[in-house]
Amino acid sequence: MIPIEHFEVPHLALWKSCVAEVLARALCLEHRSSAGIDTDHPLMRATDRYCRAMLDNLPLDPPPADSGDEAAVQTYLSYLHHRRAHANIAGDVRIERDVERQTQQYKFGNPLWQQMYVQYFKYYWQYPYHEGGEPRYRSWQAADAGQGDLCYGVIEWKLPARARVAIVGDIGTGTDVAAAVLVAALKFAPDAILHLGDVYFSGTRFETEHRLMGLVRDVLRGDKRRVPFFTVPGNHEYFTGAVSFLHVLDSGELVDGPAQRQAASYFCLRTADDGWQFLGLDTGYHGHYMNVAASAQQATLERLHIGKIETARAGASTHWPIDANPYFRRASLADLPTRDTTSPVDQVTVRTDEAAWHLDKLTNFRGRSILLSHHQLYSALDVCGIAQRRDASGAPDPADFNREWVNTGLWRQFGPTFGERVAAWIWGHEHNLGIFADAYRPADWPTAGDEAAHVFKTLPKGRCAGHSAIPVQEGEAPYAQKYPVPLKQADLRLDLTDGWYNRGFQILELAGAGKPARLSYFQVAGADPTPLPLFVESIS
Known part of the structure; x- marks a missing residue:
């Protein structure tokens, strides 16, 4: 490899x-x-x-x-x-x-x-974005897109109440390894595949048509069954202004009919019994230049x-x-x-109009929600936030929530819904599997005040799942813990095959409204599409 x-x-x-x-x-x-x-x-x-x-x-x-x-x-x-x-x-x-x-x-x-x-x-x-133009984006508020309709971006088709969903991340390479991961996931007969973004190297027309659409056509478009594929963009799709990303959504090649069409770079996919909803967040719009x-x-x-x-x-x-x-x-x-001036220049967030759209879905849905994004809410290895503020003496300000490894911008946008409405958040970007400790929050975060109680609520489960295609060598040390974000269990790591970390995917099995879901983690060794079980947990 x-x-x-x-x-x-x-x-x-x-x-x-x-x-x-x-x-x-x-x-x-x-x-x-x-x-x-x-x-x-x-x-x-x-x-x-x-x-x-x-x-x-x-x-x-x-x-x-x-x-x-x-x-x-x-x-x-x-x-x-x-x-x-x-x-x-x-x-x-x-x-x-x-x-x-x-x-x-x-x-x-x-x-x-x-x-x-x-x-x-x-x-x-x-792609005129390269000369300073704006990237493509379809806002639910825009006259040429959603026209103010909050139902814009909601997938008309619904998952079965007892659905099985495959989750993959950073898969847009077109390689044998990427194909092996999808083939392995198909063995579980998923009702849909959800992708956490990134088509390499910059989401050009050729790359989206081959390494995303072509990959889907090769693996997911058999004569017997066509599995719909929903995706959010990563930072790489926005290197060409998301022009080709939106083109592939409009082509209909990723889905099996008009009712499954994904209109925008964000989406809401629900079950037929309204027990669960998946919200796809577009963090690439601001994330690609940070x-x-x-x-x-x-x-x-x-x-x-x-x-x-x-x-x-x-x-x-x-x-x-x-x-x-x-x-x-x-x-x-x-x-x-x-640009959206309300987005901090030093952390990834979703656009404010999109945040309002997601909060509408979270507020008015009676079931449980799972957030999906390309960029991380927190990381044990990468800088995804900003440093803690210092007081006049140069010491860390104990009242400040900012940490280098925590994206407080995203937490401010969605934290008020954690726990009561959001059961889990799964992201990619890092080409690794991170099954982090449940209910993670920095140990020294402030505990008093309105923000601690109502904004920076605890997320039940945060998971990194960007490990579906890009090869990672043992020497890259993806499990080196630079920041204090522990794994759920110390041994919950991808295995090595000939000095390379295995790639993988997740299968989420829904049991209906009001019942816990079962999330199973699988890995594949090289280009062998045999699914190797790693861990199983419950999401409720």
Whole structure:
């Protein structure tokens, strides 16, 4: 097994999407409907090395023209063709010609780089979000979407009262492992599959049609039974403005009829007896630009947009471009595209209009609710919140709820419904299974006051389930506990197969209104679709 590297800077993610797409076409993989990612191709590995250097703001010096180091040459060619595309976007013919001249001096040149350059240029303009426009989003309040109807986004079709639901996360790779996970889940004859988001690397039309729609078509569209597939977007779908994500929803390919159609990037799916409802949250809208520091994204843009490097390190390469930049400019706040200003810039939340929609469903539904999202409410390993405020003396403020590992923005939006209405929250994003201790809350959180009593209520069960496809090596230590979020049991971890953590899924069995549900965790070893039981718990 080979790692699938992914990058959180949209321009790098889109470049890798183009590299992967051209390779798939060149290797005739596009005839396979899922068109899995070829991570071992020399041009893909070269692109990974280039993107890592860009992400870390490291020098990327040109090899000598007669260099025999093919890996170094291909890495630099990946950079040159990506930069050439941005010179074209910037309209700087001189720099584009200079970069093109550099690409022709190496003996290891490959005509596929030219195709990748062309594809990137096409995608860049096809998805205007990359030039500062707004991503696509269908608000229940908008005149061109829900028109103020709170029923907009509610799935007309209903699950049986005694339904069986499969839950997968971060599955949009098109690989044999992703297919094995879905095949294993199908053995339990689920009535629906719920996906926690992410189609890699940036949710382009090719990627959504192959690694999501194609994967579903390959596995879930047999002659005997068509299992509906409902999904929320992750951060990667928003790297191209969620344009293709909404296209695949509209295609009808993920469901088995108009009544199952998912209209928006959020949804409400209920059982026929109104005993349970699943609320899919769109955390990707704000979450896609928060994974990498703004300075790092700016540095990448400046290197690509032919701009002066102001954030370079002391040891920066002398070969970094320092030309005048006709494309990338520092705009005043008034000139920036409008955003939902009520969302904190340093934590993921759902849009305020969407939060109102979900709260309407939570308030007016008499059964139990399960929240589904891409991003985490809390994490034992990742920073998903903001640091605790300090008082005048520099000590942690005991009255502040903020913690680096807790998303207090999401908690404020949905915490008032925890327990009484929300039975569990399942999220992805981290490519791991986290069966955390029930009723987790930071031990030193404030206990007095209105917020403690009415806003920061205790969530009965929070689970991370983003482990369905992206390979994770033992050395990545996904169970290292950086933050004090314990597992329910210390041994509740995915097993290792040849140094790689198994991938997996969940099966939730509903027993009807007023009765506990049974949540079973399964794992698969490599691409073997044999479901291996891991743990079973009750949700009530």
